Amino acid sequence: MLPLQLLLLLLLLLVLLQQQLLLLLPLLLLLLLLLLPLQLLLLLLLLVVLLQLQILLLLLLLLLLLLLLLLLLLLLLLLLLLLLLLLLLLLLLLLLLLLLLLLLLLLLLLLLLLLLLLLLLLLLLLLLLLLLLLLLLLLLRPYYYVYYYYYVYYYYYY
Known part of the structure; x- marks a missing residue:
């Protein structure tokens, strides 16, 4: 895994923990086990978080853009x-x-x-x-x- 992708994944996990969306964690692990590409996984997580929190998403997108x-x-x-x-x-x-x-x-x-x-x-x-x-x-x-x-x-x- 690239460090950038790992960083994004950790950031999304933090957002999930903040929003008490820990129910999505098994889904995340299941997707990892099914060997889906990490970009697709990150995209799915972003879509879930987008419904909950717009500010953090904007910061995340800004960080992504900067990277x-x-x-x-x-x-x-x-x-x-x-x-x-x-x-x-x-x-x-x-x-x-x-x-x-x-x-x-x-x-x-x-x-x-x-x-x-x-x-x-x-x-x-x-x-x-x-x-x-x-x-x-x-x-x-x-x-x-x-x-x-x-x-x-x-x-x-x-």
């Missing part, structure tokens, strides 16, 4: 807290996504830089090979001429 208002405020606060938590979670997820995107962008930039470096290295290697070939040609040129002149000399004079 319901308090419960509603509590529920609203809980809902607000849940909404705030959800918003925080969404913000965290967005931040994580942004971080992941930044990391991916950084990785892509690094890969591009590496590719550029590799291309530059390849170009340098090609240039070096070209220079080596040129050097080789320059170095072999005198031998070529010597060989050529030797061949011409040998061919024509012998």
Whole structure:
């Protein structure tokens, strides 16, 4: 049983005792034994008391209204807290996504830089090979001429 319902039940029992309506007490126990919902039981008791006493009923209804208002405020606060938590979670997820995107962008930039470096290295290697070939040609040129002149000399004079 909820504390609110228990409080209401005790209040109604006090009213019954004040009005000397103790004959309704066995009926109350019987209804409890039959496992009727407590709200229905309270409603029945309220109807009985309503005929006897209007002032106390008004106070009771006021108390009920205040308690319901308090419960509603509590529920609203809980809902607000849940909404705030959800918003925080969404913000965290967005931040994580942004971080992941930044990391991916950084990785892509690094890969591009590496590719550029590799291309530059390849170009340098090609240039070096070209220079080596040129050097080789320059170095072999005198031998070529010597060989050529030797061949011409040998061919024509012998």
